[in-house]
Amino acid sequence: MGDRALATNRGRAPAPVVSVLGRNWAFFFLLLTLVVFSFTGKNFFALNNFQNIVHLATTSLLLACAETFVIITGGIDLSIGFVLGLSAVSASSTMQVLYAAHWSAAASILVGIGVGLVSALACGLAAGVLVSRYRVPPFIATLGTQGIAIGVTYHICGGFPVWYLPPGLTDIGNAYLLYIHPASGAWSFFSRPAGVAANQIKELVRVFPLSFFLIIVFLILLWHLLKNTKFGQHTYAIGGSMDASVRAGINTRRHLTLIYVLSAFLAGVAGIVDLFQTGTGNFTTFGAQLELFAIAAVIIGGASLMGGKGRVLASVVGVLLLKVLENGLNLSGVEPFYRYIAVGLILIVAVVIDQLFPDLF
Amino acid sequence: MTRRAGFTSFIGQRWAVMFLVIELIFFSSLAGGFFALNGVQIVLFYSTTLALLATAETFVIVTGGIDLSVGFVMGFASVVSAKLSGAFTDRGLPPDVALLLAILITLAIGLLPGLVNGLLVARLKVPPFLATFAVQGITYGISLLLTQGSAAVNVPNLANVIGNGYLLYLVPGHGISFLAAPPVEPGHTVIGILPTMVVVTVLFIAVCAFLLKRTKFGRHTYAIGGNIDAAVRAGINVNRHLVVIYVLSSFLATLSGIIYMLEYVTGKSDAGSSFMLDSVVAVVIGGASLFGGVGTVWRSILGVLILSVLEMGLKIMGVQTFDKYIAVGVILIFAVLIDQFFPELIHKED
Numbered sequence: 001m002g003d004r005a006l007a008t009n010r011g012r013a014p015a016p017v018v019s020v021l022g023r024n025w026a027f028f029f030l031l032l033t034l035v036v037f038s039f040t041g042k043n044f045f046a047l048n049n050f051q052n053i054v055h056l057a058t059t060s061l062l063l064a065c066a067e068t069f070v071i072i073t074g075g076i077d078l079s080i081g082f083v084l085g086l087s088a089v090s091a092s093s094t095m096q097v098l099y100a101a102h103w104s105a106a107a108s109i110l111v112g113i114g115v116g117l118v119s120a121l122a123c124g125l126a127a128g129v130l131v132s133r134y135r136v137p138p139f140i141a142t143l144g145t146q147g148i149a150i151g152v153t154y155h156i157c158g159g160f161p162v163w164y165l166p167p168g169l170t171d172i173g174n175a176y177l178l179y180i181h182p183a184s185g186a187w188s189f190f191s192r193p194a195g196v197a198a199n200q201i202k203e204l205v206r207v208f209p210l211s212f213f214l215i216i217v218f219l220i221l222l223w224h225l226l227k228n229t230k231f232g233q234h235t236y237a238i239g240g241s242m243d244a245s246v247r248a249g250i251n252t253r254r255h256l257t258l259i260y261v262l263s264a265f266l267a268g269v270a271g272i273v274d275l276f277q278t279g280t281g282n283f284t285t286f287g288a289q290l291e292l293f294a295i296a297a298v299i300i301g302g303a304s305l306m307g308g309k310g311r312v313l314a315s316v317v318g319v320l321l322l323k324v325l326e327n328g329l330n331l332s333g334v335e336p337f338y339r340y341i342a343v344g345l346i347l348i349v350a351v352v353i354d355q356l357f358p359d360l361f
Numbered sequence: 362m363t364r365r366a367g368f369t370s371f372i373g374q375r376w377a378v379m380f381l382v383i384e385l386i387f388f389s390s391l392a393g394g395f396f397a398l399n400g401v402q403i404v405l406f407y408s409t410t411l412a413l414l415a416t417a418e419t420f421v422i423v424t425g426g427i428d429l430s431v432g433f434v435m436g437f438a439s440v441v442s443a444k445l446s447g448a449f450t451d452r453g454l455p456p457d458v459a460l461l462l463a464i465l466i467t468l469a470i471g472l473l474p475g476l477v478n479g480l481l482v483a484r485l486k487v488p489p490f491l492a493t494f495a496v497q498g499i500t501y502g503i504s505l506l507l508t509q510g511s512a513a514v515n516v517p518n519l520a521n522v523i524g525n526g527y528l529l530y531l532v533p534g535h536g537i538s539f540l541a542a543p544p545v546e547p548g549h550t551v552i553g554i555l556p557t558m559v560v561v562t563v564l565f566i567a568v569c570a571f572l573l574k575r576t577k578f579g580r581h582t583y584a585i586g587g588n589i590d591a592a593v594r595a596g597i598n599v600n601r602h603l604v605v606i607y608v609l610s611s612f613l614a615t616l617s618g619i620i621y622m623l624e625y626v627t628g629k630s631d632a633g634s635s636f637m638l639d640s641v642v643a644v645v646i647g648g649a650s651l652f653g654g655v656g657t658v659w660r661s662i663l664g665v666l667i668l669s670v671l672e673m674g675l676k677i678m679g680v681q682t683f684d685k686y687i688a689v690g691v692i693l694i695f696a697v698l699i700d701q702f703f704p705e706l707i708h709k710e711d
Contacts, residue, residue: 076490078638130694134698134701135701136694136697136698136701137651137652137697139427139651140645140651140693140694140697141694141697143638143641143642143690143693144690144691144693144694144697145690145694146638146690147642147686147687147689147690147691147693148686148687148690148691149690150683150686150687150690151683151684151685151686151687151688151689151690152687153683154681154683154684154686155681155683155684155687158681159683286631286634286635287631287634292429292494295494296491296494296495299491305488305490305491306488335506337502337505337506337509337510338502338506339502340498340499340501340502340505341498341499341502341503342502343495343498344494344495344496344497344498344499344502345495345499347491347494347495347498348481348487348492348495351481351485351487351488351491351492351495352481352485352487355485355486355487356485
């Protein structure tokens, strides 16, 4: 879809350079911020920091991918932030109960993950059926399931993070593929080399967090799903024109339901990732606005709220732009509160560019 | 139309009122002390801030837009007014002058977010969802900067006297007094009737309801929401009107923030963070359509009352307040489903 639009632009537009720049302005802006922060930020330009940025962006990336699919169909999913919390809390509570009942750590973790994902899928199914079968506007349907997800989450956890989980969660969630200790030359996979004591941990060079595997697998799958499959084509078609898709014989009801289930599933996975990274079952706080940041990332990536437009990789650039900005401002010594202002301004720039030069996209 | 259809139509049009009545009966019988003067006044007092936000949201939603910034504009206003009144008192101004000045300046500053929203939506054709979300982030960031992440508490005590005062004070057997509690000997009870902030809120809402229902401004608002092209062709200055709508919304949100500051004697940047969606929910429960053209102020207030009676009732019953969100989600979906299945029943009279 995107490539075709670009091709037709090339056919008649006199300045393909402008078109490429405009279409990928977020990417170039990301490069620019990387350069600027490398000069202004303390320890910004370092392997460790870049790995950290992406590692901590895992959940945001999953949420942005979820939102990309929904937004391409012309909908919106306001529930994903709280579905993430529901998934994390229900998974961790299950683990806590099972582990306390003397199940093995591995078994309780696996069952917990299953419960977390099922609870997320239930939210997605409810939203999907409401949107596709009962024609409830996506904004309202997902606002409703958001309320239910919040209520159930707090009911389970009572407003406190879930503790006393099986050991080993963060060992998996925060592990790196390769550990090197330059001083002694020792190295190992997945955990600290045997010869390195705990007080030497700062000297370790850690390469490739395990979360990268998860991100890469998911991004490739979702990118392929959206770009090269019938499922993806139907997604764009529904966003382009609902009536035309119905007439073209697409089972739009089933497809829309699947889209919301997919979105909730990705949010559920993000909740499990959060659980593994933090080692506690965190509920989503009201001020978190995870879904709104995900939507912002997708829009910065060039999608349109009217539907029919959007790319997985562009949304990834949107997320990275927001995360790099946050990290870079922080390391440059700017007060964290400016982050909200910066995100707001960038969002306005993104949409105004989209409005003023629609032919570029 | 048969009598039966007439009956369903009667129910369909009034389901929100009936739901509120059922809620009141339910909580009056199950929650002790709910159906008493005090209980009712507490619910109304608690509703003031949300009611103003829902009124703001009603205007925007009737035009077919949405304003996600109201919650944080409210927090921003509470912070600015609290900071200013504190600063003025520190400079030696008497508390009444300081408070008045702070409120006036805050009301003026509070027009800015709306102006930005309006210009983005009307001139640059940015979707309202995004424009107001961006502005929300900016106002939140600024209020966090002003407070450095904590609450602004340096407010003169006069705010407490005004914000938590009553219009009428009744001393049984001794008479009544207006606005200030009469001095009484210990042992006498003083009953406050009509919290001042409720009266102020109702006045503003009444003006807004009149504005939307009876004036040319209101008719143009419905016209834009009904069909923007037709509104343009009918000669309505749509761009200017939309800017005014978003400024009005921002003004009401600012007012809500000032009332919050007076009631709770603090300024908090996240004072309205959960109200952002609650206000939309209230308007939708009130029967407005997110596609624009439908909705009235009083029905939105009905939505607000359904939400706050539910919350207060559950609180008094000792049910975990988190469960409120499940109920709100279900009511919201229920409201829209009724709207979807019986559109002609509900909107026939509007």
